[in-house]
Amino acid sequence: MAPINQSASVGLIAAEPLFVARRRKVRRWAIRPGLVLAGLFVLLLVIAAIQPHWLVAGDPLEASARQAFRAPDSLYWLGTDENGRDILTRLVYAVRPSLVLGLSATAIGLLLGTLFGLAAGLGPRWLDGAVMRGVDVLLAFPDLLLALVIITFFGQGQLNTIIAVGIASVPRYARLVRAQALVVRGAGYVEAATTLGLGRHAVILRHVLPNAIKPILILATIGIGGNIVSGAALSFLGFGAPPPEPEWGGMLAVGRNYLANAWWLVAWPALAITLTVVSISTIGRELLRRSEGKRP
């Protein structure tokens, strides 16, 4: 009798881990409605940026004075603006400049920030001091003011807006990368690689950078949203693309003049910016939470 009993208990023990593993897997992929919505919205944005005519048929610049200020109806879903242009079409065509600005400004900030941060974190002490004092000075200027100064000096235009917003975010990334590099530099595997006779550059490229970059990339994801907001703010202030071009900030600036009688000029672009930034931050925060090992 005894052996059978034993085998039964062995079977039970073997079964349990399997069960637990399966349940954990289910939990991990449990549907979080907010996250799914955010993902879908970002997907929609990407489609709008690459192929806007898949989503809307019209021309964002086509104006007809007789159709001006039409409230949302079945023909113009989101209404028309002061020149009779379809707001939905303009909103969709404005996605591309916004995303391009968000992505490339973040790329500039990330690239320069990583260079400065690595130089400070891994270089000699005097270099560390010099770079970090420079970063302190840049941090002392509020982002938007710094961007305004850069645009004043280099002139208006999409490229300059990207550079201005990008440079304004360099100090934050430089600090992050430096802190990360310092942590990784002290890690056991880096010491091991150095002891094994790997060259300095090989250690930095193969060991320090990959391990330092992950949390920074996650924060950069959240930063894309912030940069889209900065770009929209500059465009709202009148430093974006010239008027007929569709841009969310510019649409808001125009709509502001007609707040009393045409709410739809302002409401939709405002909603578009907000949804974009919230979706991007939701995804970024989820990545952050996972990388920190917290259960969703």
Added chain:
Amino acid sequence: MNTLRLILRRLLAGIGVLWGAATLTFLALNLSAGDPALAILGGPEAMPSAELIAQVRAEYGLDQPLIVQYGHYLGRLAQGDLGESYRLRIPVGQIIAGQLGATVQLSLAAAVLAVLLAVLVAVLTANRAPWLRSLVSGTELVLSSAPSFVIGLGLLLVFAFGWHLLPPSGSSGWQALILPSVALALPVAAVLSQVLRQELEDILEQPFIAMARARGMSETGVRLKHALRHALVSLVTLSGFVFASLLGGAVVIELLFSRQGIGRLMLDAATSKDVPLLLGITLLAAAIYVVVNFLVDLINHWVDPRAKAV
């Protein structure tokens, strides 16, 4: 002794940052496209004669080597002289002083509002039912992500043009201050209350809280008297962030609500390429940032004994 050394070190660091900022603005002034003398005379369109340009150069010391000009520039800055506006022909300091009051009023109102809102929300929602927490943190996510001008436009639509409760623009009267300061405060409040709630929830786990509860203290008493006091330290550290978002936000909010102020001045200077005015305001912002951070360090040192050990 230790405190004195800390103060001295922070003071030196602050002066260093200011010096760096001044050097950057000097370089910007001199590297900016175009001849400063030409700009003073009203730009290339004015077509001044060669003698006139030479005269202005001599008058402003522009004919001297760059390093001498740099010395003069720092010397003038140390005396509080920020130069003269290209467009208005009055000292930059005077222009800024005239507009400073409105912006200080707006930012102070926004800062007070943001802190009060954050404390209220955090104390009320820390460690509460999950549905309440997700509702509040969702709202916080939207408010902290949405730019302040979007929030401002929403407020304008509802309260000024929808219900006609408050004036949509202007700089006079306290009613005109409400909407802009709320628009400026909400994103800041959202960030602050996120941090504060996290901090409160960590503190509510601490043994001294259990001790207070064991002594029969009410939940409200524990939260207000013990937990909040400790959690507020984290807010002090965020003052730098608060200041930067308020000043950056003021540029947009002042335009949106047609208010006077530094932000509006900065915008006008940028549009009309009035470089001395633009750099003067930027330098002032940097100086305020340095002073705020210096004070924050001191306050932190004073209220948090743990910081003294480090």
